[in-house]
Amino acid sequence: MSTDMKVLIIGSGLGGLSLAQSLRRSGVPFEIYERDSTPFDRSQGYRLHLDGDAINTVGEVLTPDLQALFKETSQWTEPYTSIMMPKSLRVVKRLLTKDDLGQGVWPNTGDGTLIHANVDRATLRRILLSGLEDSIHFGKKFERYKILAEDKVIAHFVDGTSATGSCLVGADGVNSHVRVQRAPNLATMDAGITAIYGRLPAKAVQELGPKEALEDIFLIASDERKVFLGLGSVIFPTSPHEAANELGLDIELHPRESYVVCIVGGRHEFFPEAHRKATSAELQTIAASLIEGWSDNAAPLVRTGDSESFFAVHMRTSVPNTLDRPANVTLLGDAVHSMTPSLGRGANLAMRHGALLGRHLKRVAGGQGSLANELAAYEASMLEYGFKVVREAAEIGRQRMDQIPLDNVVDA
Known part of the structure; x- marks a missing residue:
């Protein structure tokens, strides 16, 4: 070499x-x-x-x-990536998410199980x-x-x-x-899209959201404006710092509870100009207000989030x-x-x-x-x-x- x-x-x-x-x-x-x-x-x-x-x-x-x-x-x-109805947050379709790995890149990919x-x-x-x-x-x-x-x-x-x-x-x-x-x-x-991201407690999603939110890859609902709510869970089998300790690894991993990420997004024009300078708590309020007319659980679910976890992204x-x-x-x-x-x-x-x-x-x-x-x-x-x-x-x-x-x- x-x-x-x-x-x-x-x-x-x-x-x-x-x-x-x-x-x-x-x-x-x-x-x-x-x-x-x-x-x-x-x-x-x-x-x-x-x-x-x-x-x-x-x-x-x-x-x-x-x-x-x-x-x-x-x-x-x-x-599965699952589709929810905005008026109920009920899952109406689960779409199988396949891997498209290309030819010859991963020669030992097992039995084809997704x-x-x-x-x-x-x-x-x-x-x-x-x-x-x-x-x-x-x-x-x-x-x-x-x-x-x-x-x-x-x-x-x-x-x-x-x-x-x-x-x-x-x-x-x-x-x-x-x-x-x-x-x-x-x-x-x-891309013309603004999205507000935040972190929700897994327990709150268990109480207010569909069960698939804690099982599937991702859930999404959108309305006639194509304003959307996305939910994606991170359920730790073992808390990261405990896993490192149990494996005897000298790696500092922060204690972390299981959570669900929420994303509220849509075209730029649906977001007030003030969001560009908004605090995390203010972004949380803006996100909840965008889906206020949805299911009785939708906006309250966003409001359960960590008020210091919200940030905005302008997609490119x-x-x-x-x-x-x-x-x-x-x-x-x-x-x-x-x-x-x-x-x-x-x-x-x-x-x-x-x-x-x-x-x-x-x-x-x-x-x-x-x-x-x-x-x-x-x-x-x-x-x-x-x-x-x-x-x-x-x-x-x-x-x-x-x-x-x-x-x-x-x-x-």
């Missing part, structure tokens, strides 16, 4: 960390540079739905002890961070890069420092600074395009194919492509392929699959929440 190779990863989201864990298991040197001061500076949401892409990534890139911790802290759901998990994002991220402490640098805001040779690139940071490696991976999210330089032709657009989506000018700089996750959460697949793609890129870079380090050829192969697969899912998410978003279609590119 080459001792000269080093991978620079910009960003420590789920995709970047999946790549780092893959490289760690392969013995390929890497360093991660994260603009936040700590892993927990920003609110990035609560529940995530993981399908076969993410679950197989966990099995490939994490050590057995971390895989065990993942299994003990994940809710293994029924494989496996889905709902997980707490912060817990999953902390698991993915485990063992990477000596290779991650916080407070490093990426500024620009310069390619010095086919296998040499230097990253410059706002604080005046720099780092040199064989290749650089932009895993720095939807507002990627790496993308701006690497692929200025790749744009994002306003990538616009499918090409990634030209092959170089020893590439992109990963939301930096290249961000999407609205209508399919619940953004994290899955980021993790899938972290594992896939790790495989290609292992080949380079082992002398089995050139850096240029392996990155080109990765990008071809990543773009085809990633933008296919972006298009699917945009179409489902158009149907369910009146998302702006991808061919109406605005605010790029």
